[in-house]
Amino acid sequence: MTETTRALRSDAERTVRTILEAAERVLSRNPAASMEQIAEAAGVARTTVHRRFASREALVAAMTAWATRRFAEAIDAARPDTAPPLVALYQATANVLRVKIDWGFAMSRALSDDPEVARVHADVEERCERLFLRAQEAGVMRADVDPLWARRVYYALCHEACQERDGDPEILAARVVDTLLRGVGTGAGLA
Secondary structure, eight states: OOHHHHHHHHHHHHHHHHHHHHHHHHHHHOTTOOHHHHHHHHTSOHHHHHHHOSSHHHHHHHHHHHHHHHHHHHHHHTOTTTSOHHHHHHHHHHHHHHHHHHTHHHHTTOSOSOHHHHHHHHHHHHHHHHHHHHHHHTTSSOTTSOHHHHHHHHHHHHHHHHTOTTSOHHHHHHHHHHHHHHOSSOSOOOO
16 A cells, blocks of 8 residues: 555545544534535535435444444453453443443444444443453452343443533543442331
8 A cells, every 4th residue: 555545545534534523513413414514514515425425324324333333442441351340340431431422423323223333232232241240250249239230220320421411421430330339328228
């Protein structure tokens, strides 16, 4: 590959990323926004957007795939299979919240028909399952807690944390993990 080819490819990748990021901003505010509005927000011609994405649906599909890759990278960066479970849980939470807040529109479409998106989500779910089992084995979570139930509660907490669009992902992650592991009660039971 020549230096010129590499520069052109790099420029094309930057353009695509600029369009995807602009589309996320625009569609988050107005899900019915046009390709022309997205092009304007990206600072490119409408024809540039259409050259890269044949239709609005193709653009949204590309956004979903892009955000899903960022989601998987966020999990990878937390080292869920090797870092101490509590550290991995906190870091995965902060990383995922960052992606979900920054790419909220695209992530809300992450349950698409795209087999690659489905594969990535299945892989992330499997890794989360292993992390929760490691956390239980390490005594971070009680042994009598159903790991499936704990994951569902965790996912719900993460979803709620993402509603704070301007929240600091680090603070929100601490809140999610603290609520998951210690709850909100005083320790008094039903009996």
